Amino acid sequence: MDNDKQDLMRLIQVKFQRLSKGQKLIAEYILKHYDKAAFMTAAKLGNSVGVSESTVVRFANELGYTGYPTLQKALQELIKNKLTTVQRIELSNDYNSDVNALKGVLKSDMENLRATLEKINYKTFEDVVRCIFESKRIYIIGLRSSTALAEFLGFYLNxxxxxxxxxxxxxxDIFEQLINIEESDMVIGIGFPRYANKTIEVLSFAQSRKSTVVAITDSLLSPLASKADYTLIAQSNMASFVDSLVAPLSVINALIIAVGLREKEKISSTFSDLENIWEEYNVYSYKNKEEK
Known part of the structure; x- marks a missing residue:
């Protein structure tokens, strides 16, 4: 068992006898179902054990937290990289209808965007854009569910x-593709829980070659962040078997646009050529063309 998790669980156990009857019900639920509690609102947790929302808030205060959100965040940090896909599917059972799933996921994604806006370091973002232009070669890696993000970033930067x-x-092999990497190059690693080991290994390899390393990940505690010179934070919390990639994609969009703004003339010329090619080879449907 993880030491941090042991500490939190031990804290609940030590405080247990001093808790009120309602707070003890909360404590027992968290000790048994901490993976589910981490993604419940205070009201939902209270409803699950038969106590009021205010009792849940007082429980968090009793443990030394400033409020329930800080306790919830502590639980999420402990388990987000440990949940198996099966456990995530069980959490998804809370969406007991199609409409609830739609509303729940959209609200969660909006919260992820809001949290990302608050957490991301604007100076770091500017430094990453600067390094993109200063680097001789740029390598992008994102595996598993982050493959889509890496391909999207690579497509537009290209x-x-x-x-x-x-x-x-x-x-x-991945390392064969990086064999010529050197100090003047840059590696952008993209990864979210559960983090792909190969991505972490690639960033370590880039570090050993003294290349500039950028991580796009969910936390400064992420194993990708520990290998990076610059880290862009994008929140990806999702109580489901599907990773939430809305906020990471938004950060990547911003990165592409920021780079593009410095190369306006080149982009204009490139897309002008592409439009002609797309039309000539019928890449897209052109509704305004005269029907034969």
């Missing part, structure tokens, strides 16, 4: 720059 490579599984 339209703006000519030194971008997305590293992925294929005919050659």
């Amino acid at each position: 339209l703006i720059l000519d030194n971008v490579k997305v590293v992925s599984y294929g005919v050659s």
